[in-house]
Amino acid sequence: MDSSYDIVVIGSGPGGYVAAIKGSQGGKKVAIVEKSELGGICLNWGCIPTKALLKSAEVAHYLKHAADYGLNVKDVSIDYPKIMSRSRDVAKQNSNGVQFLMKKNKIDVIQGAAKLVAKGLIEVTDAQGGRKNIQAGNVILATGASPRMFPQYPIDGSNFITYRHALDLKDQPKKLLIIGAGAIGVEFAYYFNTLGTEVHLVEMLPQILPVEDEEIAKTLLASFKKQGINCYTATKVGEVKAVKPGVIEAKLLDAANKEIALTVDRVLVAVGMVPNTKDLGLEQVGVKLDDRGFIKVDAFQETSVKGIFAIGDVAGKQLLAHKASAEGEVAVSKILGHAKHGLDYGLIPGCTYCQPQVASVGLTEKACKEKNIAVKIGRFPFSASGKARAIGHTEGMVKLIFGAKFGELLGAHIIGSEATEMLAELGLAMKLESTYEEIMHSVHAHPTLSEAVMEAAMDSQGQSVHI
């Protein structure tokens, strides 16, 4: 193996492996260095295995309500190890898929931990401690992020766990405290609750899914409460202590400073991520970090050192897989010399895959208010959708926010059973700078849940047909 490359990518998550493929497609000689599994967090310990688990929960939910659909199902029981092994198998298959893609694109996969020794020189240490140097014309850092650690929640893999342990648990917790109601906390809350765990979900901020539109988050909160999840918003976590293995006492302080005492058998800490910037030799080569510790990049993902790029979670902004991949494309197009635009971060969709699902792109109603943008808002509840009634998922709504002056789509927010799949057309509409007119005049097939999108656009002009 020749050890000199046009591009060396460090980290093989959705940022890194996509960048590597794009580089290779652009005619460059590319290597990718990975210290653990190909595919990064996303494929192995994030997006994909969680979605596998959530599917098991959804099936369980269906079975619980099978009688509503005229089916009597008896003797339903949960095979927890099987749910886990299915999730691990799905992850494994995806990781193998990346392996295949690397081969197909003639990308050298180098197993080991990479460190920048000098600009263009990388030292890789493999699991056995063997070292080798590789040379790179350009380096793309895609090392991802790790869960933030807090001294008061000592992660031990049994009493205190992170998503990583939750994805590999041998037994199902009976009573679970989840700290943090971002996407990860919310997804696990739905998952465990649906499988029968008693779930307590705590969020310091006034709403669950703090980045989502307030109205949507409230709708989800109501649904979660109805499903039996104990949700505590604007609530601080006080002392949490394992009094003995599997018995953890926690004190919560709500907005009125009222103390709530809980005893659980597990605590899942899902509060924030920190970028993986350690032991990369960044300081040595002069790659600068921003004040939050993420690698500082320009609009084309180039760091403070020319020829060194950073993408994905390690470069901050939204910590999402598709953002990582899109940034990878930007970085490579810069290297290939045809970059025109950086990424528009206002157009990155965000999805949460609990039930009902939450999906959004663009500005929230509150953000529009803060920016002083006059808006026209259209809503359409799924309870008024024929299709939603037919499939038994009438929860949620589509909420579209348009600029009052020009009618352009500023934000799209959906909560409902297929919200994450329905969002795509709205991302495209925003990208094309569409107005309510294009959306409401684009004929949507009947019966589909997506008709609600068209109806919401109509509603923004007071012209909805079905409400």
Added chain:
Amino acid sequence: MPTSMLMPSLSPTMEEGVLAKWLVKEGDFIKPGMMLCSVETDKTTVDYESMDEGFLRKIIIPGGSPAKVNQLIAILSEEKEEDISAYLEKAMKKNEEQLAAKSAPKAASAPAATSNGSGPARATYAPAPPVRTATAVAAPAPAAVVAAGGRVKASPLARRMAEDAGITLDGMAGSGPNGRIVKYDVENYKPLAAAPSAAPVKGKSEGPVQRPLYGSLAPILPTQDIALNMMRKTIGKRLLESSQGTPEFFVTMKVDMGAVNGLRSQLNRAPGYKVSVNDIVTKATAFALREFPTVNSAYYGDFIRQNGNIDICVAVSIEGGLITPIVRDADQKGLGQISSEIKSLVAKAKAGKLAPEEYQGGTFTISNLGMYGVDEFTAIINPPQAAILAVGGISQEVYLDGGVAKQKDVMKLTMTSDHRVVDGALAAQFLSALKSLLENPVWLML
């Protein structure tokens, strides 16, 4: 692996351009950012920067030849010695198919080879339309011109914003995929010349800065480097070429303007007319050119084109540069018509709204700085034209008439001629004919 290099689209309305000159040669290693060739578009000349890397193996379109947008112009390869013959054959075939497909519906627009074997030194865009016997190189043009029909690619939001601001999207450069005009482009659109009809971008009034000019009170303007806009670049390049590449000489003649002044005051008593000295000079020049067709010529390297039409370019200074709109067939038009045409052309020029046919071509140019208090000056030829007339202002001169001191109004005309076309004596004869016309302006009524 070999790759194709295609004719770029360098302006929103560009369909075809002339690959004026290659700046690299076959065998050269090309890197992104290197200047590859200069391309004359429908508006101006642009140096085309490479976005690719590789060895320039074969030039398909030689310098001086036209090519359609996306037409194959050269082949690159990754390796210096790589065999490109198979690729070349395929690429040429594809190219021909594409060209055939393109030209099929409008065969008439195919570029015809110029009549002379090696072609003119300067590019001409298309065969001249039958009525016009000559096509000259475009004068520097403002960027925003009306697109030649067809759909303007723009986002729905951009359309609404433009409509609201009263801006036309025609000719606006789009930064979206394939030149699509998006919100950003409308937000950042600056009309080339502040036009009274085009609504100004809100909140910005571009009036003159109120600041005392003299004395030590005023803060001095900071030194600044001003980027060259396309028009300045084109003016610079064209005129430098002209003054360096043309054997120029200058002939000056003084004209008694008493009769013109008299005629003007009579004419301007006619309701609705306001004929200027320049209008009269334009008409007189057109008549003089009819008498001296050699002056109404263009130099094309290996031939001289004596133009059948008398199309006079009138230099107009506009924000950011100058432009020379054309009074077509000036010898056949009355003073009233010339006067109103010039007025409307000047207004359009200042608004950046001239259509290409209103400033491309022309057989002779008049530049008048009289209104700035200039007595006399020399102008640089607007190539490929053979001459240009520089008109000074009217001033008073004392002369002796039978021992009595009298005063008369005089004006100095200076003609710059290309000696390859016009000889000294001819220039003198032309000017003296023009002088006679101006001193006997009633002849213009003939």
